[in-house]
Amino acid sequence: MQSENLLVTGGCGFIGSNFIRFMLADANFQGRIINLDSLTYAGNPENLQGLGQ
Ligand SMILES: NC(=O)c1ccc[n+]([C@@H]2O[C@H](COP(=O)([O-])OP(=O)(O)OC[C@H]3O[C@@H](n4cnc5c(N)ncnc54)[C@H](O)[C@@H]3O)[C@@H](O)[C@H]2O)c1
Incomplete structure (x- = not known):
């Protein structure tokens, strides 16, 4: 079990948002994820829609 x-x-970009979804879908991951994104043209918070704050 990973609790880091x-x-x-x-994390609001293509790779970052998919990485966050991948990690949160892993039942062995018990840690928290902090997303630091400067929200350039490429960043879209909706890529993380449905995930907890
Ligand atoms: N649907 C698709 O297939 C699709 C969509 C988008 C991108 N791509 C591909 O994915 C690759 C790029 O993906 P990516 O996720 O690396 O890039 P991205 O451009 O999708 O996302 C980068 C993220 O980093 C953020 N960012 C930029 N500078 C920052 C800074 N200084 N501090 C904090 N956040 C910062 C941006 O706001 C954005 O959310 C490319 O190969 C591209 O062609 C594919």
């Missing part, structure tokens, strides 16, 4: 917390940069 993760800091993801660019």
Whole structure:
């Protein structure tokens, strides 16, 4: 079981948002994920829609 917390940069982009969804779908991951994104043209918070705050 993984209980580390993760800091993801660019989590509102294509790779970052899919990585966050991948990690949260893993039942063995019990940590928290902090997303740090400067919301450039490529960042879209809707990529994380449906996930908890
Ligand atoms: N539907 C698709 O197939 C699709 C869609 C988008 C991108 N792509 C591909 O994915 C690859 C790029 O994906 P990606 O996720 O690396 O890039 P991205 O451009 O999709 O996302 C980058 C993220 O990083 C953020 N960001 C940029 N500078 C930052 C900074 N200084 N601090 C914090 N956040 C910052 C942006 O706001 C954005 O959310 C490319 O190969 C592209 O062609 C594919």
